[in-house]
Amino acid sequence: MAAALTLSATMAFAADGLPNVTILATGGTIAGTGATSTTTVGYTAAKVGVEKLIEAVPELKKVANVKGEQVFQIASENMTNDHWLKLAKRVNELLAQKDVDGIVITHGTDTIEETAYFLNLTVKSTKPVVIVGAMRPSTAISADGPVNLYNAVTLAGSKDAVGKGVLVALNDQINAGRDVSKTNTSTADTFRTPELGFLGYMQDNRPHFYRQVVRKHTAEAEFDISALDSLPQVDIVYGYANNNRTALDALVKAGAKGIVHAGVGNGSLSNAMKPGLIEARKQGVLIVRSSRVGNGIVARNGEANDDELDFVASDSLNPQKARILLMLALTKTTDAKAIQKMFYTY
Ligand SMILES: NC(=O)C[C@H](N)C(=O)O
Numbered sequence: 001m002a003a004a005l006t007l008s009a010t011m012a013f014a015a016d017g018l019p020n021v022t023i024l025a026t027g028g029t030i031a032g033t034g035a036t037s038t039t040t041v042g043y044t045a046a047k048v049g050v051e052k053l054i055e056a057v058p059e060l061k062k063v064a065n066v067k068g069e070q071v072f073q074i075a076s077e078n079m080t081n082d083h084w085l086k087l088a089k090r091v092n093e094l095l096a097q098k099d100v101d102g103i104v105i106t107h108g109t110d111t112i113e114e115t116a117y118f119l120n121l122t123v124k125s126t127k128p129v130v131i132v133g134a135m136r137p138s139t140a141i142s143a144d145g146p147v148n149l150y151n152a153v154t155l156a157g158s159k160d161a162v163g164k165g166v167l168v169a170l171n172d173q174i175n176a177g178r179d180v181s182k183t184n185t186s187t188a189d190t191f192r193t194p195e196l197g198f199l200g201y202m203q204d205n206r207p208h209f210y211r212q213v214v215r216k217h218t219a220e221a222e223f224d225i226s227a228l229d230s231l232p233q234v235d236i237v238y239g240y241a242n243n244n245r246t247a248l249d250a251l252v253k254a255g256a257k258g259i260v261h262a263g264v265g266n267g268s269l270s271n272a273m274k275p276g277l278i279e280a281r282k283q284g285v286l287i288v289r290s291s292r293v294g295n296g297i298v299a300r301n302g303e304a305n306d307d308e309l310d311f312v313a314s315d316s317l318n319p320q321k322a323r324i325l326l327m328l329a330l331t332k333t334t335d336a337k338a339i340q341k342m343f344y345t346y
Pocket residue numbers: 027028029030045074075076077107108109110111133134135136
């Protein structure tokens with residue numbers, strides 16, 4: 001295990017009594033600029049640097065000693081496995097330092113839920129990690145970035161956030177990185193944990209927690225990316241009426257080691273798709289049955305006989321999160337039964 005890992009951590013706080021929070025900036029709309037103050041949709045993401053983001057919220061100084069680092073500057077639709085590996089390694093390096101109490105990551109909202117789950121499984125510390133974004137660019141009359149950033153820094157500097165896994169905080173709500181999803185293309189209240197609910201509120205300069213995720217994460221997770229410079233190729237195929245296996249076959253031919261099937265309903269497989277998945281499995285490709293529904297459990301041996309087909313059921317992970325767990329699982333094993341266990345653990 002790498003020397004930089006902190007398996008259990010307490011927050012030290014600086015001499016002035018404030019926590020030391022590092023903001024890692026990665027781009028997104030929170031750093032976006034529009035042509036006018038009323039432009040809320042047709043803007044350019046990833047333009048404003050981390051120092052400017054910090055300067056825009058002088059109130060941050062009251063809640064933490066804040067340092068900023070520009071890790072990259074992208075719209076989050078361009079997020080890649082390489083970006084995740086770089087980010088997770090930097091987070092682990094920083095959290096191993098005694099003078100870092102928490103991390104905030106500013107991020108585009110389109111893939112926030114994926115980065116949050118990736119870090120939830122690869123950060124080796126119990127110190128708070130909070131991901132934040134905005135739905136409106138920094139230049140908008142109604143910009144949500146400043147208050148979201150203020151709340152995220154407050155949360156990352158709070159002892160209440162220790163050991164809670166990677167958190168996503170926007171719109172005064174705290175969501176778990178495992179479960180949160182973007183549910184609306186453009187409104188400020190887009191981040192939700194459908195049905196299971198969010199964990200708590202940010203209000204009056206402090207977090208108010210009401211629930212906690214019981215699945216393993218961060219310091220308890222078994223995945224170690226410290227020596228990795230790539231991840232196994234895992235892709236997603238989508239279920240829909242009148243579908244076919246063309247995309248699936250192309251992905252398998254292109255070298256996919258795993259396929260997540262975003263099936264209809266409870267992860268159902270059409271007669272057109274099923275033979276392709278069975279063939280792929282026979283060639284050694286791991287198959288995870290997930291659902292495009294976005295809510296609920298895909299039950300093992302429910303809509304397909306996973307025992308017989310040697311498939312994995314995604315439990316409650318949506319396809320994009322199932323892809324992340326399958327990639328990390330494949331860094332440890334290619335045994336479908338062992339991977340199924342991971343889907344019930346994380
Ligand atoms: N609101 C946003 O941040 C959307 C933007 N496309 C991004 O994910 O970078």
